[in-house]
Amino acid sequence: MALPxxxxxxxxxxxxxxxxxxxxxxxxxxxIGLGGQHVVAMFGATFLVPIITGFPPSTTLFFSGIGTLLFLIITKNRLPSYLGSSFAFLAPIAAATDVGGIPLALSGIIVVGALLAVIGVVVNLAGTRWIDALLPPVVSGSIVALIGFNLAPAARDNFALSPGIALITLAAVVLSAVLFKGLLGRLSIFVGVVVGYVAAVIAGAVDYSAVAAAPWVGLPTFTAPAFDLGQLPIYLGFLPVVLALIAENVGHVKGVGQLTKRNLDPLTGRALFADGLSTVIAGLGGGSATTTYGENIGVMSATRVFSTAAYWVAGVVAILLGLSPKIGAVIFTIPPGVLGGVTTALYGLIGVIGIRIWVENEVDFSRPKNQLTAGVALIMGIADFTLALGGASFGGIILGTVAAIVVFHVMNGLGRLRGTD
Structure with a gap:
């Protein structure tokens, strides 16, 4: 069979x-060399999610590779992308893990993936205009921003465990972003982890006992999900993540289309479906949820190579890495201080992605409907408002998401009725 x-x-x-x-x-x-660059670009962020959540890193790498290959097949090799771990899931995963452990968190991941896949089918049939109407930039930007900022306490807690190592890590992230150009500049999070890890090794803060016992080759650790219909608030807490994934995927399609000077919008539905399916498969086996990666767009922009062949290489390499328990054990040796430093920057960057949505779409914050939509949603998310109803408790992400949608559409509708919009 001829290669495509x-x-x-x-x-x-x-x-x-x-x-x-x-x-x-x-x-x-x-x-193959370019595929290796894509592996490096995705690696820093992809392994951080399982480290933060407690998921097995090898399993996450394994399913990210499988998800990438599925994505390429479903988008007919026309949309280059790597599917790495999604940070948008961190807050609901933490809430679910506290209540029912990793199996309950995996069931929430599956629910989100299934919903995203359904949305992908709808978009493939009906287009994206309904998404634009439901989630204008001020709303989608607010939701993405509050998901990142809601995680601030988790970064603070890890930072406090080892402030010295955390400061070194954070400084490395900031300096590498400023001093380095090209690929290293785009991989500032990864550079920060490496520098912080070396500092932790020198300080004697790294325990290698589990690494010695881990085999070089073996299947990753698979974990079955556990659904619990009595945990409705937990599942509702996962739903806003769908909106962030839609924004990420749509942005990826438009970004690659702009760089290649092609209209790739017809592939949006396929991209959403592929990401949803990949997330479901990861959740069924114990891996982290997936999403398209901006880091890899940076590699393509720098090299001007948009070949999907390089992503096939990257996906295969990730699968092979996932089949080495020793690599997963090494990743798990990253101490809390390093995580505290890198997540202080990372969670802030996630929040800033939402602000970037406002800027790029020229949201007019002189208008009260935009001011209140963003303001109310952000305060609810950052302060992690909670609402108890009938024994169920709803957190800041779900409340902030609902507030952003309701406040905007109510004010927008009333403004139109009054003729003041």
Whole structure:
């Protein structure tokens, strides 16, 4: 069977005015090298999620690789993307784990994935206009921002466990983002983890006992989900994450389309469905939920190579890494101080993504409906408001999400009736 990629030019170089299109590739040695770059780009963020949540890192890497290959198949090799761990799930996973452990958290991941897959089917049939109407930029930006800022207490708690290591890690993140250009500059989180980890090793804060006992090759740890219909508030707490995933996937499609100068919008439904299916599969086996990765867009922008062949390489490499329990054990040795430093930056960056949505869409904050939509939602999310109803407790993310949608549409509707919109 013929491979689906045509060789670009001589397979060795890319002219300054050209790009390597998704359906093209460079020579296989160069393609494998580019795939390795994508693995490095996704690795820092992808392994942080299981470290923070307590999920097995090897399992997460394994399912991120499978999810990436599924994504490429479903989008017909036309939309280059790596599906790494999603940070949008961190807060609801923490809430679910406190109540019913990892199995309950996995069931919440599956619910979100299934809903995203259904939305993908709807978008594929009906287009994205209804999403734009329900979630205008001020609403979607507010939801994404509050998901990130809601995690601030978790970063604070880890930071307090080892302030010195945390400060070194945070400083490394900030300095690498400023001092380095190209790939290293885009991987500031990863650089911060490496520098913080080295500092922790020097300080004697790393325990390698589990690494020595772990085999080099073996199946990842699979965990079955546990559904509990009595935990409705937990499942409702997961639902706002769907909105963040929609924003991430739509943004990815538009970003790649802009860089390749192609209209990739018709693939939006397929992208949402693929991400949803990948998340469901990960949840069924004990892996972290997935999403498209901006870090890998940075690699494509820098190299001008958008070949999906490189992502096939990256997906296969991730699967192979997931089949090494020793690698997972090494990842689990990262101490809390390093996590405290890196999550202080990371959670803030997640929140800023929401603000970036406002900026890029020129949201007018001189208008009261936009001011109150963002203001009310952010306060509820950051302060983690809770509401108890009939024995059920709803947290800041779900309340802030509902507030953003309701406040905007009520004020917008009333404004139109009065003729003041």
């Amino acid at each position: 990629w045509a060789l670009h030019g001589d397979g060795k170089t890319v002219a300054p005015t050209e790009i390597v299109a998704p359906e093209e590739r460079l020579s296989w040695p160069r393609t």
